Amino acid sequence: MRIREWQDIVEDVVEKDVDPEGWRAVGGSRAGGVGEDLYLGHPRGGVYLLKTYAKNPYEVQGVGTRVARSLDDEIGSFLPEQETEGRFAVQNPPEDEDDAEEKARHLEQVVKAHADAPTTPNDFFDDVMDAMDSPAFGPIDFDQYGRPDPADELSDRFEEAEDLLNEELDDLIEDAEVGKGFQ
Numbered sequence: 724m725r726i727r728e729w730q731d732i733v734e735d736v737v738e739k740d741v742d743p744e745g746w747r748a749v750g751g752s753r754a755g756g757v758g759e760d761l762y763l764g765h766p767r768g769g770v771y772l773l774k775t776y777a778k779n780p781y782e783v784q785g786v787g788t789r790v791a792r793s794l795d796d797e798i799g800s801f802l803p804e805q806e807t808e809g810r811f812a813v814q815n816p817p818e819d820e821d822d823a824e825e826k827a828r829h830l831e832q833v834v835k836a837h838a839d840a841p842t843t844p845n846d847f848f849d850d851v852m853d854a855m856d857s858p859a860f861g862p863i864d865f866d867q868y869g870r871p872d873p874a875d876e877l878s879d880r881f882e883e884a885e886d887l888l889n890e891e892l893d894d895l896i897e898d899a900e901v902g903k904g905f906q
Contacts, residue, residue, distance in 0.1 A: 744849060774889065790881045836850075
């Protein structure tokens with residue numbers, strides 16, 4: 724297991740050549756410490772664990788690792804399905820002005836199409852993310868004030884990774900001399 728900065732893990736997710744709509748996530752408050760835990764999973768993209776905390780309103784620090792090469796049925800049972808209320812997305816900025824204009828035109832067409840026809844919030848979200856060429860998006864079960872039960876279940880299954888990442892994050896917090904994260 725290779726522990727890296729959380730941005731590097733997000734970059735791995737962005738670079739995966741998998742269906743962007745296949746990602747699912749669960750997370751919440753970090754068990755036993757400051758910050759948040761987030762599990763991201765995709766059937767072919769693997770399962771990742773991120774541990775982060777807000778050092779201040781402008782800076783997030785954290786660590787992460789890939790905890791499984793693929794998302795099997797057992798692990799997948801702890802991640803939300805498409806029907807959940809929460810959604811997340813990972814975005815890439817436009818490459819240049821032409822790319823930004825093309826995405827804006829495509830997004831405008833999607834919004835007009837959904838304004839003229841009956842739609843669901845999830846369908847609208849999926850179409851907007853497709854128009855924005857999002858590399859990863861899907862349902863999320865996230866509790867910013869607590870911890871969903873599935874996050875605890877995944878923590879139990881990946882106990883070694885949890886312990887190592889907790890140590891690394893605690894070191895980051897101590898080195899930052901903030902004592903606790905910004906809230």
